[in-house]
Amino acid sequence: MKISSLQHTFQENRPNSASFFEQAKHSMTGGVNGNLRYFAPFPIIFEKAKNATLIDVDGHPYVDYLLSYGALMLGHAHPDILKAVERVWSEQGTSSFGATHPLELEMAEELITLFPSFDQIRFTNSGLEATLFSLRLAMAATGRTHVAKFEGHYHGAHDHVLQSVNPEAHAAGASEEPMAVPDSLGSPDYYRQHSVILPFNDWNACERILTDRAQEIAAVIMEPMLSGYIAADPQFMKNLRELTTQLGIILIFDEVKTGFRIEVGGAQTYYGVEPDLTALGKVVGGGFPIGIVGGKQSVMELASPLRSNKKTEVVFHSGTFNGNPLSIAAGLATIRYLKQPGRFDQIVQHTHELRSGIDALAKQYELPLQTIGIGTIFNVLTTEKTVQHYRDLGANHNQLRLALDYLLMENGVYSKPLNRFSLSAAHGPDEIKATLDAFEKSMAALKKDPLV
Ligand SMILES: Cc1ncc(COP(=O)(O)O)c(C=O)c1O
Known part of the structure; x- marks a missing residue:
């Protein structure tokens, strides 16, 4: 598979985000209010949110791992x-x-x-x-x-x-x-x-x-x-x-x-x-x-x-x-x-379950992926090397991560391409299961039709 074909699918499935962005870029510089919010071919435009879910202007729901760059520790509108x-x-x-x-x-x-x-x-x-x-x-x-x-x-x-x-x-x-x-x-x-x-x-x-x-x-x-x-x-x-x-x-x-x-x-x-x-x-x-x-x-x-x-x-x-x-x-x-006793630990526990699931799927599908982090934040790196220094990140296969991110978005998971994952009190067993299903579908697709 190619990144360009994943972007094409992304675009086809989001006509309302596409036309909104076309309009927005005339009156808001680059169509965004922060350069980190842009990604190609256009960022998803969101309309609503509830608990751990974001809903875009095309009506697609996503389990939200961006959580406003980690700010929403209790999810949306707790x-x-x-x-x-x-x-x-x-x-x-x-x-x-x-x-x-x-x-x-x-x-x-x-x-x-x-x-x-x-x-x-x-x-x-x-x-x-x-x-x-x-x-x-x-x-x-x-x-x-x-x-x-x-x-x-x-x-x-x-x-x-x-x-x-x-x-x-x-x-x-x-x-x-x-x-x-x-x-x-x-x-x-x-x-x-x-x-x-x-x-x-x-x-x-x-x-x-x-x-x-x-x-x-x-x-x-x-x-x-x-x-x-x-x-x-x-x-x-x-x-x-x-x-x-x-x-x-x-x-x-x-x-x-x-x-x-x-x-x-x-x-x-x-x-x-x-x-x-x-x-x-x-x-x-x-x-x-x-x-x-x-x-x-x-x-x-x-x-x-x-x-x-x-x-x-x-x-x-x-x-x-x-x-x-x-x-x-x-x-x-x-x-x-x-x-309150056990509350923070439970978010850590859910983070751990999600990470273990992703790591196990990476092994199963023989993809060079690893999760890394402590507590309630982690990232998915596309290298099997140990990463301790900033320059170790150079070993990442960024295009592979990007491909995974486009596939995850098609399967209802959003962290914003190449971004970290943050969890919240609203991410319970149902959200973890839905996310692991999305990872499984995305990794299976990458295994069947590797990135070129
Ligand atoms: C470690 C760190 N410091 C500072 C900032 C800046 O915070 P703000 O976006 O609220 O200005 C951020 C934002 O992502 C951050 O992650």
Whole structure:
């Protein structure tokens, strides 16, 4: 089979998505509100959702594994979230105070209990804003100007971290000395020059680079699991914590993906390693926009207006919708659901069952596929090699994964081509069975008519 014939079938079966996209691309740039949302020949246009199911404008249902990029930990419109949001309208009477209100404190205290490294928090509206604010705090705390980040790690759409997220191999330098490569047109060269790129899970190289450049590095920012599914080696995390402390570098965990998906208390609980600052987002907003920065009082206090009335002595942070009650109420409902005994573990268990099923089918159909991940997120890689480093992903047979994704969509499963899979409380035995049936049909088709 050929990718082009799979795309042809995709197109034939979705006339309404096709014509909607044709119209949308005239009034919305590229027809999408985020470049990652596009895939060829056109992205599916969705009309409705319920529990773990998405329904497109052609009436096709899909088991949803995108889950709004992992944000919807309880699925679509969980009753606990509906109730919490309705209560905000009926009891508080507004979607935004633009001022401090009691729910903010409830969430702050909840997070301080759950995340071992939090003394204080601040709300933002997105993960992007959380990583941006955490870097500003780190620069203020250290007086240094450079940001060290790992090759392949994503921290949102702002200049300082849109470096070497997905660099072209020919431009990225040696694996033990990666070079900064901007991921966007229009990113001032200043940010490339002030970025230090580290190789994930390569301790010797990281130790050398950080030690050599310590005087200029304000922060190391990292996803504890690259892209949400490639785990850092536990010793690597411990070493990184020790060395950054020794060199006076602020360690930032970007737990926007991992926050409530690896463990309820995040990857930092899983590893037993405390960063200085943490960025949260996605799940913690219960399906509404949110970001959070939490961390050590000594660093967080740099943003306190109580410190000084001189602008030059306080880190500026603001946002019209920061701490809005809808996001917080939905987030609190999600956290309270996940904290009930057995609830989080059950989502992990379902994830495990799905992964074991996919791995067994890959063996049965003799396809070079493996699942990889921890907790409630995983990815399906198209290589049998062990993957620990960003550049190991180069071994993936991307066209095979793409073919699988088109077939899965025809069989009612959606993660968005080449994307990770996230599960939710709404993914029960029926959804797992339907998904494994779809994988079986798709793999059987690939076995019978291999990709050329
Ligand atoms: C690890 C990580 N950090 C930051 C972000 C940015 O979050 P947002 O899309 O809410 O701005 C994302 C989003 O996918 C992410 O996965």
